[in-house]
Amino acid sequence: xxxxxxxxxxxxxxxxxxxxxxxxxxxxxxxxxxxxxxxxxxxxxxxxxxxxxxxxxxxxxxxxxxxxxxxxxxxxxxxxxxxxxxxxxx
Numbered sequence: 733x734x735x736x737x738x739x740x741x742x743x744x745x746x747x748x749x750x751x752x753x754x755x756x757x758x759x760x761x762x763x764x765x766x767x768x769x770x771x772x773x774x775x776x777x778x779x780x781x782x783x784x785x786x787x788x789x790x791x792x793x794x795x796x797x798x799x800x801x802x803x804x805x806x807x808x809x810x811x812x813x814x815x816x817x818x819x820x821x822x
Contacts, residue, residue, distance in 0.1 A: 762801040781805040
């Protein structure tokens with residue numbers, strides 16, 4: 733795998749951040765991320781957050797070869813299923 737020039741890398745990642753709920757900063761070859769998610773109501777928020785952190789850290793180190801600084805996971809909302817419509821709810 734060849735190295736990606738850091739200026740090109742920053743441009744690619746920073747361009748994606750607004751669309752994907754992702755904010756990435758690279759400082760001194762260390763990657764800092766903020767990830768914004770909406771979770772289902774029936775998941776363990778803490779476990780999902782830790783799984784996201786582990787997966788992103790692994791991807792950054794394995795695919796890009798850069799050091800990971802901080803991976804913040806922000807739960808923006810919880811998606812609750814809609815209640816079934818009944819004659820009482822009308």
